[in-house]
Amino acid sequence: MSLERKDEYDHKAWMKKKDLTPIEATFLTTLIWLDKRFRIVDYLELLETLYYRVNLQMPKSHTEQYNLDNKFWYWYPLYTLGLFSTLAYVVAAISGALLGFYYSPATTGDPTTAYSQIEFIMRDLQFGFMLRSVHRWAAQVMVAAVFLHMLRVYFTGSYKEPRELNWLLGIVLISLTMVFGYTGYLLPWDQLAFWAGQIGVEMARAVPLAGEWVAQLLFGGFTLSQSTLQRMYIIHVFLLPFVVTTLIAIHIGIVWVQGIAEPH
Amino acid sequence: MTDSDATSRTGDADQPRRGRRGRRDIVVPMRLYKTITVFSTLIAVVSVVLGFVFLDAATLQVSALRAVISNAFSALGLSISNGLLSTGLAVVGLAVIAFGTFVYILGTRFRAQGMGKSQEDSGEDSNNG
Numbered sequence: 001m002s003l004e005r006k007d008e009y010d011h012k013a014w015m016k017k018k019d020l021t022p023i024e025a026t027f028l029t030t031l032i033w034l035d036k037r038f039r040i041v042d043y044l045e046l047l048e049t050l051y052y053r054v055n056l057q058m059p060k061s062h063t064e065q066y067n068l069d070n071k072f073w074y075w076y077p078l079y080t081l082g083l084f085s086t087l088a089y090v091v092a093a094i095s096g097a098l099l100g101f102y103y104s105p106a107t108t109g110d111p112t113t114a115y116s117q118i119e120f121i122m123r124d125l126q127f128g129f130m131l132r133s134v135h136r137w138a139a140q141v142m143v144a145a146v147f148l149h150m151l152r153v154y155f156t157g158s159y160k161e162p163r164e165l166n167w168l169l170g171i172v173l174i175s176l177t178m179v180f181g182y183t184g185y186l187l188p189w190d191q192l193a194f195w196a197g198q199i200g201v202e203m204a205r206a207v208p209l210a211g212e213w214v215a216q217l218l219f220g221g222f223t224l225s226q227s228t229l230q231r232m233y234i235i236h237v238f239l240l241p242f243v244v245t246t247l248i249a250i251h252i253g254i255v256w257v258q259g260i261a262e263p264h
Numbered sequence: 265m266t267d268s269d270a271t272s273r274t275g276d277a278d279q280p281r282r283g284r285r286g287r288r289d290i291v292v293p294m295r296l297y298k299t300i301t302v303f304s305t306l307i308a309v310v311s312v313v314l315g316f317v318f319l320d321a322a323t324l325q326v327s328a329l330r331a332v333i334s335n336a337f338s339a340l341g342l343s344i345s346n347g348l349l350s351t352g353l354a355v356v357g358l359a360v361i362a363f364g365t366f367v368y369i370l371g372t373r374f375r376a377q378g379m380g381k382s383q384e385d386s387g388e389d390s391n392n393g
Contacts, residue, residue, distance in 0.1 A: 021288075024280075028296070034303050040306070
């Protein structure tokens with residue numbers, strides 16, 4: 001495997017031997033001329049050799065061994081949903097960090113500061129409408145992609161031994177994704193957010209034994225107030241980003257170590 | 265299998281010949297086949313992209329290429345009407361795309377020894393050794 005020039009093939013003599021039309025002869029001469037100067041084919045052959053040599057080292061996969069490709073190929077696009085979720089997360093993180101420059105979680109004033117800041121972003125800020133829309137859509141896409149990713153993992157049996165731990169970690173991640181969505185949903189502090197918050201408080205209180213404590217901890221009381229919004233904000237922009245980013249890193253790291261699961 | 269196929273095979277099997285649908289079919293060495301495939305595809309792709317850049321310049325008033333060309337004309341002291349410029353750019357664009365198509369189609373005439381014909385699904389005819 002080297003880029004050393006091989007013995008030149010005598011193209012000219014070969015072409016004379018053939019009964020070519022002038023257009024074909026010109027075509028071939030031009031391409032040979034290009035080939036001698038831009039040695040793309042040589043580099044591609046190098047990559048080809050590399051590809052086959054690397055694959056020689058690999059044991060036959062389950063899919064290859066039982067020739068499952070025939071029946072299974074239409075699943076393969078769904079194997080990209082995990083990456084798709086990660087990409088949505090990265091987009092949401094970047095757009096969210098930019099939104100953070102303009103948002104402030106205060107319930108003071110009428111309309112509240114939080115709500116006015118959203119209004120400012122949507123109406124007055126250059127590219128603000130787009131920025132918030134990108135953030136919102138990235139969030140929606142992430143929730144959908146994570147859920148579909150989970151379905152794919154379930155129906156291809158990818159959660160099976162030795163990958164049970166990563167499946168459990170995935171369940172934690174899908175839950176945290178929804179917490180991300182919920183806390184973000186409350187931040188505009190409009191009617192939708194307020195009553196969604198009210199439902200959240202009621203749901204927390206409905207938990208047996210620990211309910212009231214959970215409601216106090218997450219919502220800062222049983223009625224919505226400044227502390228509710230402040231907690232949602234800190235959970236959304238401080239707590240969850242660290243936790244979820246770390247867990248995603250571990251989740252992907254485990255996939256890296258264990259390899260993509262073969263279909264079962 | 266037509267008669268012309270049979271006669272051409274009894275002669276020199278290496279010579280270009282007309283396929284079933286009257287298309288030329290030229291067997292080339294493998295390395296040359298790679299050159300043809302890689303470069304004709306590359307030329308075709310670049311031509312189509314370039315052609316659309318020209319078409320853009322013909323139809324889009326904000327095109328950078330169009331701005332460069334009209335600035336060049338005014339720098340030379342020539343005035344050119346918008347309509348004429350658009351027509352010229354559109355013709356060039358279509359010509360470039362047609363050129364790329366031509367190169368690509370020309371490339372499909374060639375195949376390496378032992379390959380199925382690129383223009384139909386049939387395998388290579390056996391010539392009994």
